[in-house]
Amino acid sequence: MTPVFGRIPAATPISLAMAYEYAFVHLAYTIPLAGVLTVILWPLLTRLDLYKTSALILIAFFATLPWDSYLIRHGVWTYPPDAILGPRLFGIPAEELFFFIIQTYITTLLYILLNKPILHAQFLTNHDEISSQVRRIRSLGQLLLSLAILAGAILVAQGGKGTYLGLILIWAGPFTLLTWTLSGYFLLRLPFTCIAMPIFLPTIYLWVVDELSLGRGTWAIESGTKLGWCLWGDLELEEAVFFLATNALIVFGLVAFDRGMAVLDIFPEMFPGGPGNMSLARLVKAILTDPGNYDMKWIRGIREAVITLKRKSRSFYLASAVFPGRLRIDLVLLYSFCRVADDLVDDSPSGAKALEWIQKLTEYLDRAYGTTGKQSYPSADVTRYVEKNFPIVTRSALELLPTELLPKKPLSDLLEGFKMDLGFTHAEFPIEDEACLQTYAQRVASTVGELCLWLVFHHTSKRLPAEEELRLMQAAITMGHALQYINIARDIQVDAEMGRVYLPTNWLSEEGLKPQDILKSPNLSKVEVLRQRLLDLAFREYDKSRPTMNLLPDEIRGPLIVAVESYMEIGRVLREKSGVPSKTKKGRATVPKPRRLWVAWKNLLVS
Structure with a gap:
């Protein structure tokens, strides 16, 4: 485990204060960081995330325990009684045992946070798709890791100053080589920042913590087992290598986990037990499955x-991450x-x-x-x-549309909505009144809400009573009206450029306008009055359907509410700015990114 905490301290009087030095490091540096990450990520965490985090912590703990105990029993490092509280397991102080947990927890949360938007299934591949360059990179990685293990064995055999570095290499090397061999192709396809940042950010942070602690003379590595080379200041080479190796181990393990889950998600029929049955055996089988079977x-x-x-619905793609x-x-x-x-x-x-x-x-x-x-x-x-x-x-x-899970009628109604779009000409405008507006919204938006609910009902682990499903389906239809009205209110100018006016013609008449007037000047002041009227209608529909969403199953409620609230926030921006958005893109109002993140985090937290 971490050489930071395996030291013989500089000569100082034994005191009660010194007995808390190692604990102080956790209180000052590791626990606060873990707490911040937990607060940020907590609303986004799924049951699978919690399962993954717990599994990685257990693996890290029990994989490190015998190695750390070996180092202590063979005198590679010791823990003076004036730097620790006292309780030990196999000779390992409680503070050190806690570090096994807290480092894994921090790195795992950072990885989950950065990978949350990513749909990992898209990065699976078989051997036919792998380029010669990628094959060479994977082979080079295997070679370098094998050489590192060999170098570690030589250093340990020689003993002396290279012992500690050698023990790090022969302990971390095989685990890293295994995960790289199993998931290297998958890892190389993932966005670079999603892998590099969870490795290097915690590593650099712990380097700084270690340097600060050594600078105060809190501890020192046993001189007989280290090379004596420093990365900078008092940061020993072995410590730098250790933190880098352990964080890489954690991230590589998480990548292997995500690859296995991606295989289970796409090809559940390949693994007995059903798609909702999560088990370690099924996960391992998925990880070991020959990509040639994909x-x-x-x-x-x-x-x-x-x-x-x-390209077309980035907001939905990001919302789907939860x-x-x-x-x-x-x-x-x-x-x-x-x-x-x-x-x-x-x-x-x-x-x-x-x-x-x-x-x-x-x-x-x-x-x-x-x-x-x-x-x-x-x-x-x-x-x-x-x-x-x-x-x-x-x-x-078309070919991958999950028709086996969806009824045909909403899809057919969606096409009828497209036909309404084609009814616009310079002389004809099919949205004559509020009833036509609702019919249009039901066809192009409510249908999608219905279809989403059919998928939700199929994939949730707990089936709802038929009465509650019916109430939710009606709420989806009503919410579809609200979301489409928001869409129309946002896109008046864009639609006008396409020759379309979705504001009801009778509304326009009440303001002394005709649809042709909107086509010529979509930013008239009277148009703003109608925009606000449409937004009022949208929020009335929203208010009728939003409470019913609380009937949704726990694991789905938050994500669906976020998807709805993210879109309704566009309407709130239009209301606040009286139709003048804080930002525009091709004439469309947008919600600033920090505000979108706040809306998502807030609604997930309370759902």
Whole structure:
């Protein structure tokens, strides 16, 4: 374990104060940092995060215990009685045992925080996708780690000043080599900062803590087992290597864990026990599964869905980070389908072509759900139809839509909403009154809310009573109205540039306006009056449906509330600024990022 705390101190009188020196390090440096990270991350932690953290702490504790005990019993370092409180386990002071736990906890929380937005399933790969450069990097890592282990063995065999460094290398090296071998390709595909920062930030912090402690003369390493080289000041080389090695070990272990969970999430049918059954045996089996058995069609489809959402629905992609495993994947696939279908229609060069895409999407749904009229279609036929009729970049969004978990009607209604979008011409505006507005919102937004709930009901571990599910479904429909009204209020200018006016025509008449007036001047002062009226309607719908969301299962309630509140915050910004947003992007109001983070954290905390 940490050489910081395995010292013979400089000659000082034994005192009660000195007996608390090691404990003081925890009170002053490790516990406060752990506390800050806990407060920041607590609302975001899922059951899986807690399971992962607990597992890593137990592994780190019991892997370090015999090594640390060996060092003490063989006199590599000692703990003077005037620096510790006294209780020991296998010769290891209680403060040292606590360090096994607190360092792992800090590094794990930082890793979880930085990786929370990442959908790890997209980074799985098989051998066919791996470039020669990546293969060389992995092989080089294996070679360097093997040489480090060999060097450690030589140093220990020689004894003397290289003993401590050698013991670090032969203890940490095999664990690191194992995790690198199992998950190196996966690790190399992850964003660099998501790996580097959880390793180097805690390492540098502990280097500084160690340097401060040594500078005060609180402890000193046994001179007979160290090389005597300092990284800077009083920071010994061995200490620097130790902190770097242990934090790398923790992060590599977390990467292996996430890789295993990603495999379980995408391919639950490969592992007995069911998708909701979390066990160490299933996780280990997933980690050891040959990548050649991966269905890369699924993985590539998830990658394409993530790219689509990052480009078109980044807010939803980030909000999805707090949903558990397979539910998040299915939600991403659902939203990807909705975005792709919407883009096919909206980006069409003509109304006729847009209607053609709607017809093809309708035919796709008929085939995907097993019937067109009286004829049944197997899944192979669905694939052939998609390949024949849709662009390559859209195919995975259609083929991977989890139709087996979703009813057909909301998807068909969504297409009807797209048809309403096509009803806009310079002479015709289909949103005649508030009833038309609600119909439109129900088709393009409430349907998505219904579909999301179907996925939630399927993936949650506890099934709700039928009456509560029905209430939640109605609340999803009403909340869909609210969210779409917010969307319309935000995008009046953008929609006008597309020749569309979603403000009810009878509302416009009350203000002495026509839809054509909005097309010419979407920023008229009277438009602002109508924007606020629409926002009032949105918040009335929100107020009717929001309390019902408290019926949602515990593990889903917070994430869904965050998704809703993040969007409603756009409406609050529009209200506060009387329609003049704090920031705009292509004419659309946006919520400042710090405020979005605060909304998410606050609602997760109280949910």
